[in-house]
Amino acid sequence: xxxxxxxxxxxxxxxxxxxxxTLSETAVVATEAEATEDIGKALTTVAFDFGxxxxxxxxxxxxxxxxxxxxxxxxxxxxxGALGLVMLVAGDRPQDFMHARNILEYITSRFPIPxxxxxxxxxxxxxxxxxxxxxxxxxxxxxxxxxxAINPADGANLLIRLLERLPLSPHNGAPPxxxxxxxxx
Amino acid sequence: MTTAVLSKxxxxxxxxxxxxxxxPELRGVLIATTDGLPIVQTMSEGTDANRVAAMAATxxxxxxxxxxxxxxxxxxxxxxxGLDGQVYLYAAGKGVLAVVAPAGMNLGxxxxxxxxxxxxIASVL
Numbered sequence: 135x136x137x138x139x140x141x142x143x144x145x146x147x148x149x150x151x152x153x154x155x156t157l158s159e160t161a162v163v164a165t166e167a168e169a170t171e172d173i174g175k176a177l178t179t180v181a182f183d184f185g186x187x188x189x190x191x192x193x194x195x196x197x198x199x200x201x202x203x204x205x206x207x208x209x210x211x212x213x214x215g216a217l218g219l220v221m222l223v224a225g226d227r228p229q230d231f232m233h234a235r236n237i238l239e240y241i242t243s244r245f246p247i248p249x250x251x252x253x254x255x256x257x258x259x260x261x262x263x264x265x266x267x268x269x270x271x272x273x274x275x276x277x278x279x280x281x282x283a284i285n286p287a288d289g290a291n292l293l294i295r296l297l298e299r300l301p302l303s304p305h306n307g308a309p310p311x312x313x314x315x316x317x318x319x
Numbered sequence: 320m321t322t323a324v325l326s327k328x329x330x331x332x333x334x335x336x337x338x339x340x341x342x343p344e345l346r347g348v349l350i351a352t353t354d355g356l357p358i359v360q361t362m363s364e365g366t367d368a369n370r371v372a373a374m375a376a377t378x379x380x381x382x383x384x385x386x387x388x389x390x391x392x393x394x395x396x397x398x399x400x401g402l403d404g405q406v407y408l409y410a411a412g413k414g415v416l417a418v419v420a421p422a423g424m425n426l427g428x429x430x431x432x433x434x435x436x437x438x439x440i441a442s443v444l
Contacts, residue, residue, distance in 0.1 A: 165377075168413065169354050204370070
């Protein structure tokens, strides 16, 4: 089975780099630079993150994109040949929801691939839930999953939900279970 | 009597203008932050300076990873060349210097002037 290329995108600070670094079984190639804008953290991705993961026998190559609009040429570059998309949205940054929807629209209009939306920061007490984001995006709840980006099981679960949506995937109808003995997590 | 204090931007603009007068054939010069925002630029009309600034940051970011993998040490410069033109990117402290040149330009002079400029920029940023 050849590796599946997946892309992780979303606004700045959604948790894309964290997501890739949490899940990758190989050393992550990250391209971070010091942020000169006030984005709530010191570093920001300027090219991409690359990590790999084997989920129930399926090799996954995961590419994280930068979040700022000025890097949207990278969304095109990275999505070329991608078979699925993970859109991450920080559940504690409602000011970014509209931007997240714009990014989703930008990518899926050019690359009509299956996608899921991951709502991060679910570890916080006061946070927007998947149901809220599903309503905002006009998506079924089955396509919107909550997660804590530093939790590997959460991350794997989100990927499994994406894999279930891929055509002719062995996971269709029989999704791998997180925590099963064959899973590396 | 007051002494005008030059802002960082003024100093950078002077560096940029010096480079342009030393190398009149250049198509454009731009100084950007390492996260892709333009600081000062003189790109030709019809060139999106914001786009070039972001791309310069992306290229340098990628170049740094390539250097790390190859054990080549701290990134100093890189280039992208086409049949009809080329761009040279120089690490400049907390910034990036992008020099857009026509094909076939005298690279010896270009590098000499641009590397000097990159050092000036690094000391300012």
